[in-house]
Amino acid sequence: MPERGVSNGLSWALGLALLAALIVLPHLVSLSQKEILVLLVINVLLVSSYRLLTLTGEWSLAHVVIMGVGAYGSALISKELAWPVPLSMLAGSSIAALVAFLLSFPLFRMKGFYFLIGSFAAGEIIRLVWKWSEMTWLFGGPKGIKLIPPFPNIKLLSLDIDFYDPVKYYYLCLVVVAISMVILYRIERSRIGLTFHAIHWQDKLAESVGVDTFRYRTLAFVISSFFAGLSGALYAHYIGTVAPNRFSVEEMTYVLIWAIVGGTATFYGPILGVVTLTVLNEVVLRALGVDVMRPMFYGAILILFILFLPNGLESLVPKIKAWIPRRKHKQAAEQTAEAEQPAE
């Protein structure tokens, strides 16, 4: 960050403003929008964790299923084993990470397109096992698991927080997601994260200097799956039910679209994508009353972006940044020109 010193104060101010906006936001919107806000925060974690995997250059189609592994895991552990929900959430996320670890052995023998298809197959197998009539005793078949225990109330001195209220759950998600994002950011900035980048752009070169690319790919997959699982757990204990179709490849398509529309080169790219599209979806499509058109809207946006803005919304940010000073400069120049003119 070359200009850190100059913009430090500004970024602090921006950060505080963002924090304030995030805290006030749920009080400004309608009830149904509050629900969407909770899901949006969960989706931010989902798509950000997805980005960590794409850092190594591989695009998985199993990420939403992995989210589902976390959701099913946490739901079952809290319901059947009666673990406290915060613990079951961590356990569910760990199961998601474990599943990713096991899947990495077959999947990382493949690359590129084969990995894409392989991850798709692996994800579908997991989803079919949830649906399978032989496994209904555990996973509840196509209807899934119902009556998942909610997040327990927190009673602290005079404070009594009831997470049934979407606003409270929103704050909970915000805290969990914020902590996760800091961890994800730290990982990316660490030596491990730099190695991920190296594997993406120069895997042969990375191997030649002694990087075990298989191990690092697995590491990226496991970490990203842990946080995908966590997002699934947050989802399960909020909605109260999980079912195989919630984690279908169609849902995966949306994650893919968020990531591509936002861009995956920067940390904020996918977040930009999911926030922009969710707002557009809720404001524009809801207002027009054309919910049926949702897939077409997403499909058209995906095609337009891949054709005309393949690096996503994030690629506009530097352009805007460059444009604002230039404009200021131009204005200043015009002003001086105006000031000089009468003098001539």
Place this chain on the structure above:
Amino acid sequence: MTTELFLQTVVNATYAASYMALIAVGLVLIFGVMGVINFAHGELYMAGSYAVVALYAALGMPFFVAVAVGLIFVGLLGLLMEYGLFRPLRDNPLGGLIASIGFLLILQTIAVLGFGVQMEQVPPSTQGKIVFSDGVVLTYQRLYVIIATVVLLSALWLFLRKSKFGWALRACAQDREAAALQGISINDTARLAMFIGAALAGVAGALTAPLVAPTPQMGHPVIITAFIIIIVGGVGSLEGAVLAAILYGFVSTFVTTIYDGTLANIVGLLLMLIVLIVKPTGLFGAKERA
């Protein structure tokens, strides 16, 4: 398993293998020439089915006229994809794949807007059937699919081997730059491959419409099936796709009959994963295409 049930399952498997082969061969042809995996292939199949729903079931046109229109209509959809998506993204295979996901969402929405989300019931075009014995029956409706597959794939094979266009198509599939240097028009061959590939999916959808109750989501299991087949057969190999379609058609039908459909899907996907791990070039040869 009784002999009769066994024979009936063989008949059913032959039918399943037939329409799977039509779909998978189209997908492989597109991949071979364009270098793009067409995720919207299942939705092209769906579009073929809806052509029959609209023209035959709703408007009462003769069944085979509706099938022919469906074939041409879906072929034209293929041309549209080639022109609008794959040509601008020619140097970006993953981009083409992602764009085709966008296209499938659009096709699904059009089907929902035009026909609704419910299952369509298409009346059979014929009640005729061949009765081998008491428990072994092949309806004409299914026979049409088997005959169409044999005729169309034989015609395609002859076309690819004997005609000048076919040579050009195969040359493009092997090495696009070299083919262009020999004076072969890349755009023309791409158009041709997309038209044929899409039309094959369309005709499969049109012919099976009375047998499957079309819905806007029907492409989803179809694309999974097609992926299994092209991976098992070896991506880029037409003969491999046909052989894999027969293999998978039999495996899937027998597992479905003996156990259940979900297990059949799991077995298919496991087969695909194993092939991907052990022999990514597919069971039936064809060298890997970069």
